[in-house]
Amino acid sequence: MSKPTQVQSAMALLISAFHKYSGKEGDKYTLSKGELKDLLSNELGDIFGKTTDQKALDKIFKDLDANADGSVDFQEYVTLVACLTMLCNEFFKDAK
Numbered sequence: 001m002s003k004p005t006q007v008q009s010a011m012a013l014l015i016s017a018f019h020k021y022s023g024k025e026g027d028k029y030t031l032s033k034g035e036l037k038d039l040l041s042n043e044l045g046d047i048f049g050k051t052t053d054q055k056a057l058d059k060i061f062k063d064l065d066a067n068a069d070g071s072v073d074f075q076e077y078v079t080l081v082a083c084l085t086m087l088c089n090e091f092f093k094d095a096k
Contacts, residue, residue, distance in 0.1 A: 017043050018077050030071035033061050039077075047084060 004012070018031070021039040025032040031039060037057055064076045 014078065014081060015074075018074055027071060030073050031077065032071055033057070036061055036064070036072055044084070 017039065019028075021035045022028055022031050024035055024038075040057075040060070061072065064072045064080055066076055066079070067073075
């Protein structure tokens with residue numbers, strides 16, 4: 001089997017990061033608010049900072065929880081990562 005491409009490796013990392021935090025507090029296929037806080041702090045801390053502002057965390061969680069079921073599923077998580085990736089791309093594009 002051939003070596004995974006960069007995109008395939010990135011996809012595997014996204015999946016792995018989600019499942020590293022999901023299921024600690026219930027459903028293993030979703031993130032609770034606490035699990036999301038841990039993921040944001042540990043995996044995206046350089047972008048979000050250490051998530052200590054509860055109101056900001058509540059807003060992020062509410063905005064991500066598109067179906068309002070009280071948890072963030074994989075699709076909602078990937079939406080966040082895609083949006084952040086687009087913003088980073090714009091930042092670096094404008095920095096040239």
